[in-house]
Amino acid sequence: MNQMATDSTITEDGRTIGGVMMEMRNITLRFGGVVAIKDISFDIREGEIRAIIGPNGAGKSSMLNVISGFYHPQEGEVWYHGARRKAMKPYQVARQGIARTFQNIALFDGMSVLDNIMTGRINHMSSSFLDQAIWWGKAQREEVEHRRKAEEIIDFLEIQAIRKTPVGRLPYGLKKRVELARALVAEPKLLLLDEPMAGMNVEEKEDMSRFILDVNDEFGTTIALIEHDMGVVMDLSDRVVVMDYGKKIGDGSPDEVRQNQEVIDAYLGVAHD
């Protein structure tokens, strides 16, 4: 109990934020001569909404790709649930309970919303390929279970009306929501959102913010997100990491970050000598 008390804090709005879930230690990522990420360390705690912000080209997406196992940093360590993570393939990372959405929507355009969401269950399917092909025995039982989960998420994100619509016919805002649905249906412990609100109008942004908060609240999912809209970031997140030119220039609560001179300079721009 004492241990818990030191580890976890309760936010103003009554959510419990637990101990460290993921820790990035001195990560450096290079592409040839280009240093995308330079010696960055930060952590993500259980149950929090953690934002990564920074100007274009700051290395935010690269950082998310490191977390999701798509890039392997040349230096540094990734610690997950108190253990050092070996270099992994993205699907292995996904099996550890990390799901993500993409900056440029990566859905199957020709498939229906429901089918797209069902693909998110892939890591929970254990019936054999043959069973699935002839839809027999375990595959049948499993499908019912997966469909139930998919429908719960459809209900949660209020996309019942487009369940059977091919994704290619949907407007942008809804596609983003479908992508979120596909990530959620994997029942992730850590959800990575790469610019979930890019290209949305105010109303769509408000809807999406609501959903992100609800996901965190309802499923207790830890969320790491990249976002450009400062207003959204400040409203949503518990803690913010600020990056600029591959370096970390700030880390803390939205209020602390907002007052950080380096951050203000990075965003408003200063003359470079």
Place this chain on the structure above:
Amino acid sequence: MAEKTAVRGRPQSVPELLARNVAQFGSKPAYREKEFGIWQSWTWREAADEIESIALGFLALGAAEGDHIAIIGRNRPALYWSMVAAMKIGAVPVPLYQDASAEEMAYVVDHSGARFTICGDQEQVDKVIEVQETVKCVEHIIYQDPRGLRKYDHTTLHALSDIQGEGRAARVRLMPELERREGKLEYDDTCVMLYTSGTTGKPKGVVLSNRNVIETAKNSSEFDHLRPSEDILAYLPMAWVGDFIFSIGQAYWTGFCTNCPESADTMMTDLREIGPTYYFAPPRVFETQLTNVMIRMEDAGKFKKRLFDKYMAHAKKVGPAILDGKPVSMGDRIKYWIGDKLIYGPLKNTLGFSRVRVGYTAGEAIGPEIFEFYRSLGINLKQLYGQTEATVFITAQPDGEVRADTVGVPSPGVEIKIAENGEIFYRSPGTFVEYYKNPESTADTKDAEGWVATGDAGFFEEETGHLRIIDRAKDVGQMADGSLFAPKYVENKLKFYPDILEAVVFGNGRNRCTAFINIDLTAVGNWAERNNIAYGSYQELAQHPRVLNTIQEHVETVNKSLANDEMLSGCQIHRFLILHKELDADDGEMTRTRKVRRKIIEEKFHDLITALYDGSDEIYTETEVTYEDGRKGKIKATLQIRDAAVIEDTAHTRVAAE
């Protein structure tokens, strides 16, 4: 319960009807709701069990007899159950319009003095919490959908499933009390309280007794030969008397199944999946569906389009006659049969009307073309005339006697008389008990002998005995020259054009009539797209010269048809403008049932009305609008004003000369 029914001969309350249905149709579906992509269903027995546990839960929370319990949310079985549960414990359910703003809600919650509110979801809970700042009567808030509510302070906030659980747990202790209260329910006890939409002034709480509800349900069910096998789709606001009578009154009387859609957006899909046999919709829904069909046919291939046109022309010719059982030649019948296989059948299926046996439209006048379209497809669409104070039914059209311009004959048990000024009065077993906490209004509306003033003017057709409605009696006025002014009649004529969503006609006490027009964005937008007309916003489209030309043509056609009517030729529209915004209930310009509030519009847009009469060609205006989330904004626009050609007919000049 069963013994009591036996002694009194027939059920005396809605909870008794429920008990009867459990005994008679126990394992037949009573409710269905689409959730998680599947139609979930509850039999009468299961529904009664849920209702009982809610009722016990209310008792556990300390609900007293005579308490008012407000219910706010979209049509869901659990909310219907809450209503019946409230009746069971001797409380009065008060369904409220779910799209009302917190401000509007505050008035009715305060007026009803509701101690309990049942909310569908977080949105409604938030509104009630806001209401609580000014209105102190609400003690407990109960919600159905827990989403987003986890962090809220739960001292007086409860999940419906929790109170059901508490009710079940305390069943042994509370059951005697529940039985005692239920056993006390009498035929003349209050069954429900429904608020009128308030075309003028504040909404009034209409108190309906078990007698009102049960007698009306019985008469109207028999009138249309409703059976326990009917299916209805409950999608209209629960606060509206029609939904209450269909989804509770008639459903409990005949024992048919009430189906609730998954969400408001999926209504059309759900309609198709359920294929209701008994269907009710305001004219607007039929209009929208027809507009969609026509838009899609415009985009269809040449062959399909020709086939559609050819057979629809035939359907128009013989369809209604076949439906009314009138003689039709064999050749025409065969051609209609082929049309049914090729066009009408599939079309009805797409619209979800394949199984409709009885369909009703009411609330507003329906355009004759729209009405005929559905009837020609073989859908038994009829009209009825009613109001909250009458527990809906005043007149209805019997099968085989259906026409677009009448509202039918008096419903069983209803007496009607027409006053000298043309106002319609009725007296029926459905006549409401009183307006809650408003004896003056009750006395104004209902006289000592039980006659109720409808506020509508109309007359009986001599040949057929059918009632025809002219207009709201208080809207009917006189022009400066003494001729009759009936705005609604003219507005309806305008609204029958798919391009025109709403119209407001002015002219009372003036020498000429003028009008505001709202264009229908779906229809006009589609037309613009097909004609390569670019537009950036509703405002821009509304002021496009070609849109103005089209609307002008419509206005002039209406003027022509008005000129032929001796009584109404003075109502021809001399000048009109197209409004820069849609009239909206959120801005107070319409009621929640989408009826125009003339007074408010006149005040709000007085600058535009002045411009209509002072001869100017255009006017600049700024209007405050309320967004869905309650924030306010301003829209600015310069509106064109057009003159429309009028026909000076002899009849009119004669009236003017006298």
